[in-house]
Amino acid sequence: MQTQRILIIEDEKPIADLLAYGLKQEGFIAYQAQSGADGLELCREVQPDLLLLDWMLPDCSGTDLCRMITQEYNIPIIMLTARSHIEDKVHGLEAGADDYITKPFDLREVLVRIRTILRRVNRAAVSNGDWISCGDLRISATEMTVMRGQTPIDLTPREFQLLLYLIEHPNQVFTRTLLLEQIWDYSYAGDTRTVDIHIQRLRKKCGLARQIQTVFGVGYKYVPSA
Numbered sequence: 001m002q003t004q005r006i007l008i009i010e011d012e013k014p015i016a017d018l019l020a021y022g023l024k025q026e027g028f029i030a031y032q033a034q035s036g037a038d039g040l041e042l043c044r045e046v047q048p049d050l051l052l053l054d055w056m057l058p059d060c061s062g063t064d065l066c067r068m069i070t071q072e073y074n075i076p077i078i079m080l081t082a083r084s085h086i087e088d089k090v091h092g093l094e095a096g097a098d099d100y101i102t103k104p105f106d107l108r109e110v111l112v113r114i115r116t117i118l119r120r121v122n123r124a125a126v127s128n129g130d131w132i133s134c135g136d137l138r139i140s141a142t143e144m145t146v147m148r149g150q151t152p153i154d155l156t157p158r159e160f161q162l163l164l165y166l167i168e169h170p171n172q173v174f175t176r177t178l179l180l181e182q183i184w185d186y187s188y189a190g191d192t193r194t195v196d197i198h199i200q201r202l203r204k205k206c207g208l209a210r211q212i213q214t215v216f217g218v219g220y221k222y223v224p225s226a
């Protein structure tokens with residue numbers, strides 16, 4: 001497999017260097033940018049497989065940059081944040097981030113999360129190429145694409161995985177914790193709001209407000225249209 005490229009956009013040099021060091025040890029190619037403008041340019045240039053993005057940059061906010069990048073590319077994004085308030089995490093996820101890491105972080109944990117996300121993206125890319133029909137949507141696991149008619153619907157990798165998981169298990173009720181474990185691969189110490197945000201985005205983007213149902217006090221289920 002081709003060596004995977006990770007772009008680190010982080011203005012705190014020691015943190016960026018630590019991440020780059022860890023990534024190189026693991027066999028990745030690491031690129032660094034210290035500002036949003038440089039990061040965006042480098043992103044266009046190297047087309048990274050994954051982005052580590054700091055929350056607070058000198059020239060822009062990480063969430064603004066996250067929004068800009070997800071509009072243009074389908075790259076998984078992990079936000080790095082020094083803040084631990086849930087509101088900040090929520091904003092990052094709303095801006096299209098797939099995951100977030102609170103500083104100070106454990107380098108090993110960062111690497112595990114990166115591998116997890118990349119593994120899921122790759123797995124989706126090699127699985128069965130048939131299109132799955134879901135109401136007026138068509139979904140391709142191979143191409144990680146959702147189409148309504150001729151129009152592609154823009155989903156982040158994580159949103160796509162969640163949608164596919166729900167659709168592959170129709171009428172089954174999942175707790176938020178179980179979805180966190182299945183889609184995010186590890187437990188977020190009770191931070192189930194992450195699931196709620198992704199569900200809201202899926203309903204809105206895919207027009208599945210009726211199909212993706214809230215089961216009060218339990219979680220969610222996908223009910224195919226009759």
Ligand code: CA
Pocket residue numbers: 010011012054055056057058
């Ligand atoms: Ca910073």
